[in-house]
Amino acid sequence: MRTDSQVTLNRAVFTQTAFESRALTVLTTLLHRFTEPGRYRVHVQHPAMPVRDLTVNVSKDAKKTQENIDLSGTGDRGHDCCCGADEDIELAVNGVLGLYPSTGVGGYRVTVSSVPAEGTEAPASGRDERTLLDTEKGVPAGDYFAVVLTRPGTYLLTARDARAEVKVELPRRERLRTDQPTLVVLGAEGFQPGSVSQLAGRALVVQCDVDALLRVELVEPEGGGEREDRRKHTYRRPRRPGPEHA
Amino acid sequence: MSHLTVAVSEAAVRKSVEVLVEAVKWEKQDSKDFGRFSAGYHVKGHLEGGAVDLRADNTIEIKELDIKWDKLQVTLGLDIPEICVGGGCINLPWPLPDICLPRVCVFSGDPDISISPDFAAFVAQEISFIGSVEARYFDMTVPPPPGFDPCGFLNSVLSGTGVLPDPPTTNQWQIFVDPETVDIDLFDFADIVGDLIEDALTAAVTAIIPGGWVRDLVLAIIGGIADLIRFILDIPDEIDEWLSDLFNVSFGLLDFLVQIVLELFGNCVPIYAIDDPFEVLPAKVSNDVLLSGAPVTLVPVKVPIADLSVMVDDTELVVRADVGA
Numbered sequence: 317m318r319t320d321s322q323v324t325l326n327r328a329v330f331t332q333t334a335f336e337s338r339a340l341t342v343l344t345t346l347l348h349r350f351t352e353p354g355r356y357r358v359h360v361q362h363p364a365m366p367v368r369d370l371t372v373n374v375s376k377d378a379k380k381t382q383e384n385i386d387l388s389g390t391g392d393r394g395h396d397c398c399c400g401a402d403e404d405i406e407l408a409v410n411g412v413l414g415l416y417p418s419t420g421v422g423g424y425r426v427t428v429s430s431v432p433a434e435g436t437e438a439p440a441s442g443r444d445e446r447t448l449l450d451t452e453k454g455v456p457a458g459d460y461f462a463v464v465l466t467r468p469g470t471y472l473l474t475a476r477d478a479r480a481e482v483k484v485e486l487p488r489r490e491r492l493r494t495d496q497p498t499l500v501v502l503g504a505e506g507f508q509p510g511s512v513s514q515l516a517g518r519a520l521v522v523q524c525d526v527d528a529l530l531r532v533e534l535v536e537p538e539g540g541g542e543r544e545d546r547r548k549h550t551y552r553r554p555r556r557p558g559p560e561h562a
Numbered sequence: 563m564s565h566l567t568v569a570v571s572e573a574a575v576r577k578s579v580e581v582l583v584e585a586v587k588w589e590k591q592d593s594k595d596f597g598r599f600s601a602g603y604h605v606k607g608h609l610e611g612g613a614v615d616l617r618a619d620n621t622i623e624i625k626e627l628d629i630k631w632d633k634l635q636v637t638l639g640l641d642i643p644e645i646c647v648g649g650g651c652i653n654l655p656w657p658l659p660d661i662c663l664p665r666v667c668v669f670s671g672d673p674d675i676s677i678s679p680d681f682a683a684f685v686a687q688e689i690s691f692i693g694s695v696e697a698r699y700f701d702m703t704v705p706p707p708p709g710f711d712p713c714g715f716l717n718s719v720l721s722g723t724g725v726l727p728d729p730p731t732t733n734q735w736q737i738f739v740d741p742e743t744v745d746i747d748l749f750d751f752a753d754i755v756g757d758l759i760e761d762a763l764t765a766a767v768t769a770i771i772p773g774g775w776v777r778d779l780v781l782a783i784i785g786g787i788a789d790l791i792r793f794i795l796d797i798p799d800e801i802d803e804w805l806s807d808l809f810n811v812s813f814g815l816l817d818f819l820v821q822i823v824l825e826l827f828g829n830c831v832p833i834y835a836i837d838d839p840f841e842v843l844p845a846k847v848s849n850d851v852l853l854s855g856a857p858v859t860l861v862p863v864k865v866p867i868a869d870l871s872v873m874v875d876d877t878e879l880v881v882r883a884d885v886g887a
Contacts, residue, residue, distance in 0.1 A: 326668055329647065330776045343648070347661050381659035410657065416664050462663050464648040468775055486775070492782035495650030497663055516779050517647040519663050538775070 326419055329466055333534035337461045338452050339423020340387065345416035345519070347460035348428055348449050350374040353409055355431040356448070360387055360415075362424050371404040371431070372413060378406045384414035387424045412460075426451045454529045455522075461530050462497065462521040465514070468538035473520070475528040478506035482520060482532070483513040497521045502528055564882035566867075570834075575879050576614040578833050579624055579739075583609045585725035588822060594812065598794045599640050600676075603813055606633040606721070609689075617692070618876045622739050624827075625690035629747075629819065631682040636805070639676035640763065640794050642770075645669060645783055668780060675766040677759070684755050687747040691823055693739035695879065697872045699838075700734040713830040715821060726830060732839075735870040736832035737881070744820050749809035756802030763791050834881075839864035 328342035335344050350356065350372065358370040370385065383405050407413065415426050428449040448456065455461050465471060471482040480500060486492075497519035501508045504526055514520065522530055586609045593602025612627035649665035706712065713726055720726065764787045771777045784790045791797075797804045809815050827833075843863035851858040870883040 324669060325770075325772065326666070329666060329668055330772065343666060345648075345663055347663075349658075382662060384662075384664045386664070408659075410659060412659070412661050414661070414664060416666070418664070418666050460652075460661060462648075464663075464666060466647055466776075466779060468779075486778050487782050491785040492779070494647045494665070494783060497648075497650045497652055499652050516775075517783060519648045519650065521652055521661075521663070 328419065328421060333467060335463045335532045336423070337455045337528075337530040339425060340415060340417060340451060341421075341423050342388075342417050342419060343464040343466065345384075345414050345462040346426065346451060346455065347412050347414045347462065349410060349412050349458050350407055351410060351458070357429050357431050358385075358413065358415075359427045359429070360424055361426075362387070363422050372407055372428075373404050374407050374409055374411060376409050378408040378411070380406055380411060381408050382412045382414060383407060384416065386418045387415055387426075388417040388420045424451075454527050455524045457524055457526050459524050460521055461524065462519045463532045464494075464517065464519045465532070466516055467534060468516050469534050470536040471532055472535045473500070473507060473522070473530070473532050475502055475507075475522070475530045476526070478502065480507035480509070481511045483511070484516050485513065485538070486516050492517055494518050499523060501525060502530070564869075565885040566883045568881045570879040570881070572614065572616045572877060575616065575622065575833070579612070579614050582725070582826075582831060582833065583612055583627060586822070586826065587721045587725075588719045589721045590719055590815075590818060592813070593637065598643075598796070599638060601639075601808055601812070602637040603809070603815070604633060604635045604637075605631065605815065607631045616874050616876055616879060620874050621692050621694050621742070622874060622879075623690065623692045624739070627689045629687040629689055631685055633680060634682040634685055635678055635680040636808070637676060637678040638759070638763065638795075639674055640767070640791070642669070642673040642675065642767065642790075643794070645780055647783070669770075673770055675763070675770060677762040677766055679758060679762055681751065681755055684752060685749060687749070689744065689746045689819060689823060691741040691744040691827070693741040693827060695872050695874050696738050696740050697870050697881075698736050698738060699870075700730055700736055702730070702733050713825065716825050716830055719818075719822065725826075730835070730837075732837045735836040735838055735867055735883070737834040737872050738828060738832050740828040741824050744823055746816055746819055748816065749806045751802040751805045753800070753802055755805060756800055759801050759805065760788065760791065764788065767791070836867060836870065838867045840867050
């Protein structure tokens, strides 16, 4: 019997156990809400990839309320998108831009800045005042940071001085639906709720009511961090000829 | 009253059919794309055994010919659907629109797996047919139209040598057993074949999924490999029944086998052939013609055969013909 298979495993989905909002990695998503009409520049940096710029036009006339961008693609937008890579992104006021890498290693830094309308001068107060989001500095209030937790175990979610415990389990028998995210709100008083239990493969979404740098880390894998099954070959040295016994 | 009558016993007819049957070997392969999966086959087979029964209604029954499969290889290729994590939406209070999360997939590209088991040892079939006995005249002066090859199908599928005769070089009376009804056993795979396929597919799918908790997670998402396989192959019940339908209907191998019998016996290979004119005495060199004893080449003696007819009763096959134009 002959069998063939051709497959490439997206290994980062299973190897990533620590996630930070300052550097977007596989399984993380930053969702930025545009509350004001205008023109915005999204600047994407990665240690090993060319710089990439996207333009977002936010207007009251636009219909689209969300656009997800795969940062690891060569200009491709997310699965839900239908538009060409080089076109501007049109969003309605209060629309959300989701930024996530689907593959690869390393973290992405993303900044979102407002672009002065044509014919107007840039604000005299300088570049920083036009920057609405810089992942390296934190997630601004009103935005969301999501992490898909695949490995069963106990995670620690931290931001500012707040912390929350997240338990991740595999389903016992039933089929797993991964499209049921869990929402946690980060306010001045900390995380609400303070502990969460969810199934593996689902997203943990943190709604930031205050500016924060977030971190999610696996602190205790289920099963004590056993190594994955690996095929082993055991070599046994041939028995040396010993003295013959009568 | 015919000038010539030849009776052939049932045993002699049986021997003639045996010689023909033993030379029949075929080979065929093809594949089909069914969307979520592909299926192909590569088969080789031959005929064995069988019994011949002359019947009083001017027909011959050739029954219980064993279809022996030397190779019955099926190739199943599965296009594993996307296996992804994440996704879903968070409902937010009005007037804020809901936010929806992207999915991240476990495999880059479409993972495909395929297996190619050979089930020749697991299939036993018989084919029988009843054919009317017909005498046909092959006229050298009326060749078939250009491009028409009545035995083209057999030429493309029959392997080995000798089963298809060369075209006659003279006019010829040919006696065919033209099948009227053909009975063939359906492909009917046993439970064990279904188990073998399921085991092989399960092993192939398992091989592309890492072990440990990763496998547990992936299996939880796809709902188990057995369910996944049944979903992809669109199998409502048992795999062995599904495989039988694949061979019987989708691959059309039953029609293929029936067509071999129809073409072979009905069109391409007569069980008997009689040249017209029929050679009574062959050409030879004789020293007895001239008084000197010098050698003389004698031309062959041939008699024209006309109005040849054939009929069968339950004991013998009888050929009658007139001699002379």
